[in-house]
Amino acid sequence: MTPERMAELVARWVRFYTRDLPTPIAQRRIDEIDADLHDHIAHERANRAGDRRIALGIASRMVRGLGADASWRGRHAKAAADPPTxxxxxxxxxxxxxxxxxxxxxxxxxxxxxxxxxxxxxxxxxxxxxxxxxxxxxxxxxxxxxxxxxxxxxxxxxxxxxxxxxxxxxxxxxxxxxxxxxxxxxxxxxxxxxxxxxxxxxx
Amino acid sequence: MPRRKAGALLPLENEILGVALTMLRSGHATFHGFGLAQTMRERTGSRSLTAHGTLYKALGRLEEFGLLTSRWEDAAAAEGRPRRRLYTLTAEGARVAEGTLAHKAVAPLSRVASRPA
Known part of the structure; x- marks a missing residue:
């Protein structure tokens, strides 16, 4: 799998766990991870890393962060469901x-x-x-x-x-x-x- | 993952503040997510970068605590790539980071000093 395909997979995951959250919170997370993925691929390619290694590195970062993603979503979903101000x-x-x-x-x-x-x-x-x-x-x-x-x-x-x-x-x-x-x-x-x-x- | 005490920072959050302080002292007032992950990897000699979820959750919490502030990079500066979220250490963040670094420097000495002769 190419790094770009893996980055797309991560982006889909981010869109999935930010669904139904308030737009500013969700969009910030989506944009921030997009920038990170772009920088990650660019940095590794500049260091002549192979595509397979870059893709694995991206996948590893996604998988190791799944728990934190779920916890982050839970906290923001709870805050969004709070009674009106x-x-x-x-x-x-x-x-x-x-x-x-x-x-x-x-x-x-x-x-x-x-x-x-x-x-x-x-x-x-x-x-x-x-x-x-x-x-x-x-x-x-x-x-x-x-x-x-x-x-x-x-x-x-x-x-x-x-x-x-x-x-x-x-x-x-x-x-x-x-x-x-x-x-x-x-x-x-x-x-x-x-x-x-x-x-x-x-x- | 260690359970957080009220007001206590996790090791990763302390590490982020430490890196941010080092970068600030070397003239880099702002930093971004991937740059931070890369710097932490170099400092620790780790093979892997901090996970996305862990890194951005920690950054978000430090911002909530008032230890960091953030803004989007100018579109012109991004030069066609996705805009980065730029983080800056606040005065309170710098104070906490300095305190943590001082504590780390003193702790090993204390352990040595408390040993019986």
Whole structure:
């Protein structure tokens, strides 16, 4: 076997034991061993060593280092699996907080419409239960829209939400409180948005 | 492989620091993996070079301990070959290496001095 073939074998081994590790750590090890192998072959050839001897020397270095390679991988894999840092946790919390705030403001805005309607007109009559039911449905719609904005959901969920919206629109009547037709339409739109987002991500 | 005590250096790590200090004193502020393995082979008179896994694991740990720092070689300096990772002994690394060398120099004398006359 030529030294280059043996170096290729070592490089494959390095790529194998660095798989799934954080890219900077894995790439540094890969590049460093590549440089070492190149220098090793160049140095031995400059000293007129035979190809067979160089290849054996490279193989020997790989085999004798297998235990250290496994130990090194284990330590870095464990470190990579550690829980998120304080900064990462704060970033996630901030994102969730902002999403929740947007949904809450949206729900409050929608619910303020029938509330104001009740104040200025006798035609709008919502009970507390109507407000609660509408609040729950609007929250579901808001969360679905946030999910559609941030990440792909899954298609069954999107279809389920859309089907719920179709059912609400079908069974509701125009003068329903809390307006099942309108909420149904919003659910259909939300389910559609999530479905489109999911389809885009799955491409 | 000997089990590591907290904060203790393995013989290979001490050897790396010793070589790095010698190179620093001879005007070579930086060294790279293969160069280090080759220098250690010459110093010990060994037939084989230190294994890849053992060598780079030790270098990584010395860097974590703050005894070495490292950076990638400039692409221009590499002249077409793969870029080397260049290591430098830190001030703390030099202090530890000097301490180890002094201890090695004193230890045989102590053994001789403690022998009964």
């Amino acid at each position: 304080r900064e990462e946790t704060m970033k996630i919390s901030k994102t969730v907080y902002r999403s929740a705030l947007r949904v809450a403001l949206g729900v409050a805005l929608f619910l303020s419409l029938p509330f104001v309607g009740m104040l200025i007109s006798d035609d709008v009559v919502w009970s507390l239960a109507d407000f609660v039911a509408a609040g729950v449905l609007l929250t579901v719609i808001g969360v679905v829209l946030e999910l559609a904005l941030r990440r792909a959901g899954n298609l069954p969920t999107a279809f389920g939400i859309a089907a719920l919206g179709v059912a609400a629109a079908s069974f509701g009547e125009a003068d329903d409180a809390p307006g099942l037709v309108l909420l149904g339409i919003l659910l259909v739109v939300s389910g559609g948005a999530l479905g489109v987002r999911t389809a885009q991500h799955s491409r």
